Amino acid sequence: MVAINSVSNYLSLLDEDQLELKSYSLEKLDSCVDEFWSEIASSSIDKIKSLSVNKQFPKHELASLVLSKVYYNLSDFPNSMEYALSAGSLFNVLSKSEYIETLLYKFIDEYIKLRTSTNKDTVINPHLESIVMGMFDRCFKEGSYKQALGIAIEARRLDIIEKAISQSGNVNSMLSYCLHICNVSVNNRHFRHSVLGILVNLHLAQEKPDYLSVVQCLIFLDNHIEVATILLSLIKKDEESLLLAYQIGFDLFQNSTQQFLLNVRNRLPPVEKKSTTTTTTTPASDSMEIDIDSGNEKSGGSSSFEQRLERLHSILIGDVSIGMNLEFLYRNCSTDMHILQSMKTTSELHKGAIFYSGTLFANALMHAGTTRDTFLRSNIEWLYKSTHWTKFSAISSLGVINKGHIKESKSLLKTYLPGASVNQTPYSESGSLYALGLIHASHGEEIIDYLVEKLHINNAILHHGASLGLGLAAMATGRDDLYEDLKSVLYNDDAVSGEAAGLAMGLVMLGSGAKKAIEEMLAYAHETQHEKTIRSLSMGLAFLMYGKEESADTLIEQMIGDKDPLIRYGGMYAIAFAYCGTGHNDALRKLLHVAVSDGTDSVRRAAVTCIGFVLSRQPEKCPKAIALLAESYNPHVRYGAAFALGIACAGTGQRDALEILKSLTTDSVGYVKQAAWISMAMVLIQTSKELVPEAETARKLFATCISDKREDSMSKFGAVLAFGVIDAGGRNSTIQLHSPSGHKNMNAIVGIAGFLQFWYWFPMTHFMGLALTPTSIIGLNKNLEMPVFTFKSNCRPSLFAYPPETKPSTTSSTNKIETAILSYSRKNKLQSSRSAMNIDQDVEKKEKEEKEAKEKEAKEKEEKEAAKAEEKEPLFERKSNPARIVPRQLQYVQFDDARYQPIKKSPAIGIVMLRDLTPNEPEQLVVKEKPETKQETVGNQSGTATATASLPNATTTTSPTLPEPSTPEPFEFTE
Structure with a gap:
């Protein structure tokens, strides 16, 4: 065929009249x-x-x-x-x-x-x-x-x-x-x-x-009716279906709200309460054993419908999950006490409340949920220094340490609760009520009435702790009666109580989007003159928009267009709560626009910070979105950029985020470095140096910052909190804003947002305890007991191992001080020393060369030993129930036990129901570890019969206390 070079002959046919030619x-x-x-x-x-x-x-x-x-x-x-x-x-x-x-x-x-x-x-x-x-x-x-x-x-x-x-x-x-x-x-x-x-x-x-x-x-x-129907049908069937029902119950407790669980339980047949007596107090098991063991049949046969239903109720109430997590955190606590002692030493050297409070916060986070308060009991004299709001923070820290210890919460804090002693100060009483809320966070059915009772005491300081405690305990319940009680406190128009009441109203109505609450809170925010109250109401309005997405747009537009910067500040968090984890383009566009255009630094800081919430499900996108903002001329924007990275990339160890944060740790502004330290710890939580080499470097940087006398105090405070975050929960907890199944982790999102308010009020630091999730796999059998079973982790043990503990310095040699030499002495000795100078130089040179050779030889020897040790390290390890499993380790987990197989197909962090493949053989159960019951006596105060110490009261006459500083004498200033 001849190649065609032009289509002019075909184009000419378009001018013909015949339709066939045109076609x-x-x-x-x-x-x-x-x-x-x-x-x-x-x-x-x-x-x-x-x-x-x-x-x-x-x-x-x-x-x-x-x-x-x-x-x-x-x-x-x-x-x-x-x-x-x-x-x-x-x-x-x-x-x-x-x-x-x-x-x-x-x-x-x-x-x-x-x-x-x-x-x-x-x-x-x-x-x-x-x-x-x-x-x-x-x-x-x-x-x-x-x-x-x-x-x-x-x-x-x-x-x-x-x-x-x-x-x-x-x-x-x-x-x-x-x-x-x-x-x-x-x-x-x-x-x-x-x-x-x-x-x-x-x-x-x-x-x-x-x-x-x-x-x-x-x-x-939010279909609790269908969930209850499925659970009820499953517990009536065979044993396989029963295990599935229990597993669903554990998943519900992990992923749903307190109100949703209550609605499911109300749709199930009621369970008759059996009278039980407790003996000794344990951090993990007494209350749990009563609920669990009461449903076991002595005969060992198949359980009746009533027993199955009772166990299901105990799961949905949360007794089993909370008890198992307490047991796990207590027995696996690996806190490095040397770090805490070094922080305490620093706080004593600087004589500043910021370092004292920082050490208390770090200790609370390091021991969150472990019930271990060894550090507090070992430093009673140091704790006597706390006064006023510092005492409030110190006592409320017990709530973070004993988080989830709901059965014994009042016993743990009975020394400090209102009415326990005539010598109590309102600060310690208020702190104990706040601690109750932290212990019962999102699980406060047993304590809500008690907190409401204390809310009616006419004392603004007590109202502060009671309001915060009530908001945490009744989180997301949407109860109108509690909202009205808190509103009455708000209308007292007191800045101290109003600050807590505004936040608590938002926490109680979390995610409800109630129009009445929105109208009342917004109206009072415009009426009151107290900045603390306006800010707390703005945050409360943000809590109301949790998970509402496009339904929240009307309120968001109203808040970000307000003339009051405090309400615009809350508008940024309203965007964060409404669109958390969605990566919504319009939400990001609004935040970025405010970040570069608003005239108030606090609003711009909040806008940049909230980008981290919106991108929390897509952490790889956050460093790119934040990179330019991290180089802003405005330090508040840089501060927000640091926290945005910490929130979005928490627990990922992402390199791009760490590079930006490392550059911010050398910033010239103290509070920017503070945010960088804390965010770096959030990114590196539960990472090892083998997995992320920067993890070891970061710990050294934290320690260097704390001990450096030239470092800014705000930066040091950030480094202290960073140690608390990176070692949170005895190094067995992480920060996850979303569960593997895709659900938002409500406690984590609220916890981090509340924690960020420490910029204005230090006790809000304790909210970080809500954001911590134990990282474990706990296997249970049909009787809700922990059997002995193992599974395989197909990776090197060092990849996800605990970081090594720091060793205290053993060298006691002091640095030599140069002797001052006067000019006339130097002149007389100058000529006599010249003759020996050349000989001395040769000797020094030879000694230096020998020293370098020895150092080089020692270094090579260490490298060989390290390589040899690495060669011997096994390629896998066996994990025993209950086991610490980091989220990134799940991909290597293989259930290969000969007797037990999980109901879930894919490994997941949390409680896993196990199918017994040989049910006729006797089972071996895990022996639970219980702390010794201790009785502390400090001064004239007797401690509670628990594993916690009794913190001192400022008014105790027989206890060593620091005198209050006296007012300076009047004087006249003259130039």
């Missing part, structure tokens, strides 16, 4: 348009257009197709798409050409844009609809069901979503994939709930439904 011309042009498009465009495009618009011309669709291809080659995609739509069926979506593939993606993007438009008058071209439907048909024919599902989710086509899943041939896999996509990619809350409803129906339609996944969807949908 023939278009057919030939269509076959070679990709090669001669420039010639067509330059001479005959208008002629082809006239044929395209002439509906009487039989080949007008072909003319449109030729025009579409010409415009495609001209990169004029809008015109190309327009004429492709006019081409009708000639635009074949089944074709694999580059032209078809490119325009298909353009059409899909346009279709998605129109489907997601907020304009109700938007009309979709029927030809566009047919092209997209043709694309879906093509995906189904080719078996590309995930591609079809992804497009359908973006285009919000519920019918195609259901069809793609049901026709895929692997329904369970597609259901899991769709649930993951919903949690990560779908920004519209209403549509996401619609998809989850479809997933629930498809799950339940299966022959063997995956009830674990069904319940996860129902938690998102």
